[in-house]
Amino acid sequence: MSRRVGMEASFxxxxxxKLAEAEVVAAxxxxxxxxxxxxxxxMVADGEIDAEFICVESEHSAMSACVGSSAVGARTFTxxxxxGLELMHEVLFVASSSRLPIVMAVANRALSGPLNVWGDQSDxxxxxxxxxxxxxxxxxxxxxxxxxxxxxxxxDPQVLFPVMLNIDGFFVSHVVEPLYLLEKEELEGFxxxxxxxxxxxxxxxxxxxxxxxxxxxxxxxxxxEVALQGTRETILRVWKEFGDRFGRSYKPIETYRTxxxxxxxxxxxxxxxxxxxxxxxxxxxxxxxxxxxxxxxRPFPFPxxxxxxxxxxxxxxxxxxxxxxxxxxxxxxxxxxxxxGEEKKPKIFNFIGGLGGRDITPRQFEDMIARGRExxxxxxxVEYETIGVRE
Amino acid sequence: xDQFSIFVPRLVTTKEYFAPGHRACIGCGEALAVRHVCKAxxxxxxxxxxxxxxxxxSSALPTTTxxxxxxxxxxxxxxxVASGIESGLKVLRRRGKIPDKxxxxxxxxxxxxxxxxxxxxxxxxxxxxxxxxYFCFDNEAYMNTGIQRSSATPxxxxxxxxxxxxxxxxxxxxxxxxxxxAAAHGIPYVATACPSYPFDLFDKVKRAQxxxxxxxxxxxxVCPTGWRSAPELSxxxxxxxxxxxxxxxxxxxxxxxxxSMDISPLRPVIEYTKVQGRFRHLTPDLMEQMQVRVIKTYExxxxxxxx
Numbered sequence: 281m282s283r284r285v286g287m288e289a290s291f292x293x294x295x296x297x298k299l300a301e302a303e304v305v306a307a308x309x310x311x312x313x314x315x316x317x318x319x320x321x322x323m324v325a326d327g328e329i330d331a332e333f334i335c336v337e338s339e340h341s342a343m344s345a346c347v348g349s350s351a352v353g354a355r356t357f358t359x360x361x362x363x364g365l366e367l368m369h370e371v372l373f374v375a376s377s378s379r380l381p382i383v384m385a386v387a388n389r390a391l392s393g394p395l396n397v398w399g400d401q402s403d404x405x406x407x408x409x410x411x412x413x414x415x416x417x418x419x420x421x422x423x424x425x426x427x428x429x430x431x432x433x434x435x436d437p438q439v440l441f442p443v444m445l446n447i448d449g450f451f452v453s454h455v456v457e458p459l460y461l462l463e464k465e466e467l468e469g470f471x472x473x474x475x476x477x478x479x480x481x482x483x484x485x486x487x488x489x490x491x492x493x494x495x496x497x498x499x500x501x502x503x504x505e506v507a508l509q510g511t512r513e514t515i516l517r518v519w520k521e522f523g524d525r526f527g528r529s530y531k532p533i534e535t536y537r538t539x540x541x542x543x544x545x546x547x548x549x550x551x552x553x554x555x556x557x558x559x560x561x562x563x564x565x566x567x568x569x570x571x572x573x574x575x576x577x578r579p580f581p582f583p584x585x586x587x588x589x590x591x592x593x594x595x596x597x598x599x600x601x602x603x604x605x606x607x608x609x610x611x612x613x614x615x616x617x618x619x620x621g622e623e624k625k626p627k628i629f630n631f632i633g634g635l636g637g638r639d640i641t642p643r644q645f646e647d648m649i650a651r652g653r654e655x656x657x658x659x660x661x662v663e664y665e666t667i668g669v670r671e
Numbered sequence: 672x673d674q675f676s677i678f679v680p681r682l683v684t685t686k687e688y689f690a691p692g693h694r695a696c697i698g699c700g701e702a703l704a705v706r707h708v709c710k711a712x713x714x715x716x717x718x719x720x721x722x723x724x725x726x727x728x729s730s731a732l733p734t735t736t737x738x739x740x741x742x743x744x745x746x747x748x749x750x751x752v753a754s755g756i757e758s759g760l761k762v763l764r765r766r767g768k769i770p771d772k773x774x775x776x777x778x779x780x781x782x783x784x785x786x787x788x789x790x791x792x793x794x795x796x797x798x799x800x801x802x803x804x805y806f807c808f809d810n811e812a813y814m815n816t817g818i819q820r821s822s823a824t825p826x827x828x829x830x831x832x833x834x835x836x837x838x839x840x841x842x843x844x845x846x847x848x849x850x851x852x853a854a855a856h857g858i859p860y861v862a863t864a865c866p867s868y869p870f871d872l873f874d875k876v877k878r879a880q881x882x883x884x885x886x887x888x889x890x891x892x893v894c895p896t897g898w899r900s901a902p903e904l905s906x907x908x909x910x911x912x913x914x915x916x917x918x919x920x921x922x923x924x925x926x927x928x929x930x931s932m933d934i935s936p937l938r939p940v941i942e943y944t945k946v947q948g949r950f951r952h953l954t955p956d957l958m959e960q961m962q963v964r965v966i967k968t969y970e971x972x973x974x975x976x977x978x
Contacts, residue, residue, distance in 0.1 A: 303762045306755060330766060332758035337795030341751035344792065347744055348719060348755025354763055356755075374744045480740035480756065482715045482774055487735035489743035496732050 282460040282526075289420035289452045290315035293359070293385050293445070295461055296427035298329045300471050302383075303354040306334040306345035311397040312449035313361040313387040320357075339364035343371035343382075350380040351488060353479035355431065358382065361449055362389030365403045369410070375442045376411030377504055378488055381434030381476075382442040384412075385427065387453040388549065388600075390636040398637020399449035400600040401549060404577070405610040407444075411504060413511055414444045414578040418550040420457035423447050425528055428462070432471045433518045439511045440477075446577070448550040450637060462526065470525065509579050532581035533588060536571035537563060543653055544589060544626070545645075547598040548574045548611055551634055555598065558645035569649055574611070585618045592626045595619075596652035599664075600634045608632060608664035627656040633667030644668060682870070684710050693736040695728040698902025700893030700909060701808045702728065704866040705779070708806060708890070711876035712775055714739060717756050721749035721780030721789060724815045725808065746780075747788040750796035750805060753778035757801045775880050776803040781892075782823035783813045786847045797856040797885045804879045804886045807849060810894035818897040822847040825917070827961055828949045830897075835952040845964065853887035854923040860886040861923035862931075867891075867909025871920060871931055878922075891918045899948020911943040916969035921976065928975040940965050 287295070293316050297305070305324070307317040317333075324333045332349075336342045342358050350356040360368060365386055375382050388404055390396040404414065413433065417423040423445070430443040447453050478486050492500050516532070523529020536556050545555055552573035562569045572588050574581065589595055599609020607613045612630035619625045629652045634640050648667055655665075688709035695702035705725055709716075717740045720726045726743045729736035744752055757776045763769045778796070780789055785807035793805060812830045813819040820833035820842050829841040854861045860882040864872040872890070879886035891912055893905040900908060912918040915938045920931035940962045944950035953961070 303766070304755065304758050306758075330762065332762045334754055334758050335799065336751060336754070337791060337798075340748060341754070341792045341795055344744065344748035344751035345755035345758070347748075348742070348752035348757075349759035350755070351742055351752075352717070352756050352759035352763065353768070354759035356759075370745060371748065378744070480717045480742055481769070482717065482740055485738055485740045487730060487737050487741050490730035490732045490735060491727060491743075492732045500732070 282462055282466065284458060284460050286456050286458050287420060287461070288315060288454060288456050289423040289447055290387070290454065291319050292420045292424040292459055292461070293427045294319035294323065296424050297357050298323055299462065299464060299467055300428060300431045301329065301355065302331055302357040304332045304334065304346070304349035304356045305358060306336050306342045306349065306356070307358050308336050308339045308342045308360070308364060310339065310361050310364040312389060312399070312453045313359045313364070313385065315453065316359040316385055316387070339367040340371060343368040343375060346382045347371065347375055347378065347380055350382050350476070351378070351480050353474065353476040355435070355474045356382045357384070359385040359387070361387040362391055362397070362403045365407055366391060369407060372407055372410035372412060374489070376508075377500070379440040380442060381440055383427070383430045383434055383445070384442065385445045385447065387449040388446050389449040396636035399451055400635045400637070402601045404444070404446050405601040408578060408610065411508055412442045412444045412578060413508070413515065414446065415576045416446045416549050416574070417452065418553055419452060420455065421459040421528070422530070423452065424459055424461065425522060425526070426530065428467070428471065429518050429522055429530070433511070433515055435474050436514045436518070437477065439514050441508060441511055446549070452550050466526070470522070512579055515576065530575055531584070532574070532576035533584045534573050534575060535588060536573070538570050540568055541570040541592055542568045543594040543596065543649065544570050544572050544592045545596050545598060545649060546572045546574070546589070546611065546615055548577065549600060551598065551600065551640060554640060554642055555645045557642040558649065561642065562646060562649065580614055580618070582618050585615060586622060589615070589619060589626060590622050590624055594653055594656045595626045595628045596649060597628060597630050598648070599630060599632045602632055602635070612664065629655050629660060630664035631667055632664050638668065640667060686710065688712070688714065688738045689729070690736050690738055693728045694731070695724070696896045696902070698895040698905040700866060700891070700905045701725060701810055703905070704808055704872070704890045704892050707866050707869050707872050708876055709739065711873040712777065712880065715773065716740070716775045716777055718742070718777045718779060719749045719752040719756060721784035722746040723781040723784050724810070725779065725781070727815055746784055748792050749778045749780050749784065749789060750793040753803045754796045754799065754801050757803050776801070777806065778803060779806040779808060781814070782807060782809040782811060783821045786822045786849050794856065797853060797858050797887070800884050802884055804876070804888065805853070807887070807889045808892045809889060810892040810897060811846070812897050814894050814897040823849065826964060827953050827957055829952060830949070840957055841949070841952065850887065850889050850923065854926065856885070857926070858885040858887060859883070859925055863889045863891070863918065863920050865891040865909045865913055865918060865920060867906045868913065868920065875922065897949070900946055904946055908943065908946060911938070914938045915940045915943045916965045917943055919969055919972055921972060928972065928978070930973065930976045933973070937966065937969060
């Protein structure tokens with residue numbers, strides 16, 4: 281049966297990869313992801329998992345090797361962070377457009393410059409349009425569960441898309457937490473054997489990665505988009521099946537204390553857990569505040585977001601990334617675009633904070649919510665405000 | 672080369688794995704080289720191809736020239752893709768998911784993909800010891816994008832980014848010694864080849880296939896479009912490149928150099944350069960410099976081969 285253990289989230293991900301019996305792991309060291317692949321390489325060295333570990337010479341090659349191994353039909357995993365994700369950037373698009381079900385954990389980290397190895401979401405947000413299924417885990421248990429789900433989702437014949445599991449660098453990746461690990465027998469049948477429908481195989485030659493002339497490129501891109509949007513159903517089904525079997529279910533968005541709200545705080549990633557503490561305090565004072573956090577980022581959960589937010593008067597969106605030269609934070613930008621066409625829409629304001637590993641306390645979240653309500657009650661003159669910035 | 676005395680058509684399979692109907696230029700030495708290489712490799716092969724001429728002429732959706740499993744992804748990563756393919760096959764074979772049968776893993780790219788942008792991923796794959804063959808089809812510039820110089824462009828050649836002009840002489844650097852760089856990784860097999868010598872090329876592909884570990888074959892690929900030469904001369908020009916010492920044929924087996932043929936005496940380099948537009952601007956002075964360079968490099972190679 282499930283074992284309750286104390287474990288770092290990075291190791292929990294490695295445990296899930298082992299349970300999924302991944303066949304190839306190609307990775308390059310980068311903080312704060314390194315613990316995941318260090319643990320996996322130990323597992324390979326100890327014979328705990330029968331996999332090939334390729335110590336590539338860069339993240340670009342890590343993702344490229346994953347493309348190769350996935351294309352021959354091997355279950356493939358990698359992990360990266362920050363600069364590593366950006367070095368992979370062009371290969372990410374190839375992995376998704378080739379419909380290769382690679383699973384990757386990303387320990388979210390700031391982007392240079394200045395160099396900063398600590399957490400924020402600049403890396404994933406810069407890679408948001410790469411055609412991968414992308415979702416977030418907020419603690420060690422979720423990291424474990426959602427890594428297992430990632431293989432099942434990615435390899436589903438109706439899906440065949442790579443999946444990116446995001447965890448906040450250090451705040452999740454390096455934190456030891458209690459969690460329930462599943463045993464191999466319990467998992468039996470949850471992840472079916474990987475059968476890639478058209479692998480590179482001399483017995484049935486296929487051509488992969490042919491180029492598309494203008495007369496066909498629009499059609500291939502459109503087909504890719506339709507297919508990615510179409511993965512929703514499977515993602516929801518797999519999360520539900522996981523919940524039915526193991527008692528922990530996951531949804532595209534999670535809501536916290538939704539009763540009679542006038543203000544909704546929206547976030548993504550582990551800071552929403554801190555924000556929930558602030559919400560509790562504020563509700564104890566009688567304030568009508570609730571929390572909505574996104575788990576699924578791509579394909580973007582438009583229906584769920586619309587349903588959850590359109591009744592509110594005020595929506596405050598918290599981002600851990602700045603779109604330089606743009607509208608503020610990427611999450612807020614997405615939320616606004618989801619609600620713009622709605623007849624009844626709330627007022628929205630964006631806060632940005634927690635960049636490069638900067639901590640945000642529950643008290644700061646309280647102040648932020650109060651400040652946001654104040655702004656929305658008066659005249660909004662800026663796109664966003666930055667929390668705790670020294671100017 | 673003694674096989675030349677045998678009735679030639681019997682020695683070469685009539686099977687084509689690089690099928691006709693591709694869109695390479697007339698007289699393309701690279702297409703000829705790839706076709707020969709594929710014949711030598713046989714059907715139990717998986718090819719990873721870098722972006723470049725060969726990928727573009729062979730793969731326009733929804734058509735394909737390839738009758739063997741083939742994957743293209745990007746310009747600089749083909750060795751890494753091959754690493755993944757090789758590792759994937761290894762573990763699938765071990766777990767009994769595919770038949771226990773040898774599949775030759777091949778990575779191929781042009782000189783730009785090999786000597787410039789893909790050098791890091793190639794070095795990584797050679798160093799890690801993957802069991803694969805890397806083919807560099809060297810047409811001595813970025814032909815696919817319009818004849819820009821690469822680090823494999825020879826001294827004095829005019830290209831669209833190393834143009835000869837009132838002051839410029841064309842390419843001012845010598846050709847990067849890519850086979851030596853590959854050999855410096857301590858890999859078991861390195862060779863140079865040219866499709867104008869098809870049996871030598873076949874032999875080398877077979878030897879590379881038989882080796883356990885990485886093998887590197889650098890294939891001279893005449894480009895009539897980029898070199899401004901007559902398409903019907905491509906095979907002859909390959910021979911001239913070898914006979915003048917411009918592109919010597921040799922192997923480096925476990926670090927030991929071996930000349931595939933010792934040309935003595937070498938023909939004058941001008942016999943090779945005069946049939947190409949890219950060297951037309953060279954003055955007698957520069958031609959002399961080029962001749963000196965070629966002889967010096969060839970003598971050094973001979974010395975290594977006799978050592």
